[in-house]
């Protein structure tokens with residue numbers, strides 16, 4: 001046995017016998033952690049829903065005010081207001097003379113700024129043309145953050161064991177399933193991201209017809 005081979009064998013033997021032996025590199029650099037969401041931000045999102053429908057969403061996240069507002073335009077669809085409050089209530093409405101509203105009690109708050117805490121780091125990947133750090137949480141959300149600017153580039157929801165987590169993101173049951181009765185995913189591309197931007201309260205005041213019908217309860 002040559003000296004080189006001998007070293008190789010003994011190295012493998014040590015690793016085999018003592019699995020706690022690790023390469024020095026793996027100890028020295030802890031995996032990156034996702035940047036928490038700013039307490040207030042505006043993002044323009046370009047989404048592809050599981051049904052194949054495309055949607056543009058103006059997301060106005062406001063943790064101090066306890067609300068998450070999604071102004072939604074589906075392709076050639078009606079303009080929808082989705083105002084989610086941290087007390088569990090969501091208002092889905094359209095405005096105008098024939099405006100409609102549905103109030104849903106989800107029984108959970110909006111996502112916390114640190115909702116990605118504890119996510120598994122999966123390394124880097126080029127996504128939408130950006131070099132990203134990638135994390136996955138509970139087989140449900142895949143999150144891509146630009147390595148250079150630490151801004152989110154994209155997040156994807158997928159069918160997984162923890163489908164009930166969709167409730168946390170207020171993905172209404174009406175929209176959860178594809179034509180086969182199965183959830184398959186929502187892909188969200190982040191087109192703009194303005195930390196600190198806020199929406200005036202007057203814009204998100206639910207119209208009077210939201211308060212005349214009985215709220216629907218969403219099963220968690």
Ligand SMILES: *[C@@H]1O[C@H](CO)[C@@H](O)[C@H](O)[C@H]1NC(C)=O
Nearest residue numbers: 085086087088089090105206
């Ligand atoms: C939650 O807060 C919103 C906004 O303040 C309010 O309109 C709604 O009635 C509240 N829901 C409950 C269940 O208290």
Ligand SMILES: *[C@@H]1O[C@H](CO)[C@@H](O)[C@H](O)[C@H]1NC(C)=O
Nearest residue numbers: 078094095096097098099100
């Ligand atoms: C509202 O509904 C009525 C009755 O269906 C319809 O005739 C009218 O065109 C609608 N108005 C608008 C602005 O959509």
